[in-house]
Amino acid sequence: MSDLSVPLPLPVQWSVHLARDRRRSEHTVRAYRATAERLLLFLNEHWGEAVDRAALSRVTAGDLRAYLAQRRGTGLSNASAARELSAVRGFLDWAGGVGAAPRMKGPRVKKGVPRPISPDEAVALATDVMEDSDEPWVAARDWAVLLLLYGAGLRIGEALALTGAVLPLGETLRVTGKRDRTRIVPLLPPVRAAIEDYAARVPWPMARNAPLFRGVRGGALDGGIVRTRVRAARARLGLSERTTPHALRHSFATHLLGRGADLRALQELLGHASLSSTQVYTGVDAAHLLDVYRAAHPRG
CATH class of the missing domain: 1.20.58 (Methane Monooxygenase Hydroxylase; Chain G, domain 1)
Structure with a gap:
C-alpha cells in the first residue's frame, strides 16, 4: 500500500x-x-x-x-x-514566494511579424482541404472549421473546444479563450451556413455537452488532424510554410485592420488581454502595404 x-x-x-x-x-x-x-x-x-x-x-x-x-x-x-x-x-x-527568483535579463528575442495570407488564398486553402476528403460529413467539417478560424478569428483550440450547446446558431458566438476568458464574436452568414451544414451531416447526435467538431471515430477532433490536412493542402497549392491554421486568425485580424477596424474592437474580437498583443497587427498591415508598394510601384 x-x-x-x-x-x-x-x-x-x-x-x-x-x-x-x-x-x-x-x-x-x-x-x-x-x-x-x-x-x-x-x-x-x-x-x-x-x-x-x-x-x-x-x-x-x-x-x-x-x-x-x-x-x-x-x-x-x-x-x-x-x-x-x-x-x-x-x-x-x-x-x-513572489520575488524569490533571481532577476536576470533573458535572451534577446527579435519579434517577428505574423504573415497573413490573402482572402483568396484562405478560401482556396479551405476549399482544397474540403475537397481532399471522400467522406461528405468530414469535408463539411473541415470547411466549417477553417471558415470559423478565418471568418471569426478563433484560435484552433477555441474552435475545437466548442460543444453542441452553441446550436442552434445565432448571429454571434460565445467563445472561451485563454485563461477561461469569454468573448462574443459575430458569425458571418457563410460561416454560420458552413457550421449548420456540417451539423446536419455529422453521423453522431449533437448533444449539448458533446464536442461540436468530431473525429472520424466520434471523439473530439484533434488539432493535429487539422494541421496535417492544412500542410498537405498548402503543398498542393504551393503556399508558404507560414500557411497554418493560426495564420487564418492572423489574416482575419490583418484584413479587418486594413478595412479600418478599431484596435480596441479588434482586441475584443481576438480575445487579447492587453492592447499591446493586438498592436502587432499594425506592423502586419504596414508590412503588407510595403509588399504591395514594392510589387506595384515602377521603381519598386
Missing part, C-alpha cells in the same frame, strides 16, 4: 497549482512541468546534492545562466530559451 503522507514531487505540485489555481492550458501545464523537472535535475548535478523546496531559495542568477547555457547546448533558440527562463522564474517564485 502506498504511503499517502509522502508529498508529490515539486514539479507535480506546481503543475497542479497551474491547472487548478492559475487555470493554465493543458499544453502550458505540461511544458512548464517538464521545465521544472529539467531544472531540478540540472541543479542536482550542478550542486552535487538533492534539491528540495528550501534549497531552491539558494538559486542564483549564475545558476540560471549555467542552466540556460546547458539548454542552449541542445540547440535551443533565443525564443525558446526566453520561454524556458520565464517558466523557471515562475517555478522559483511559486516555491519560495
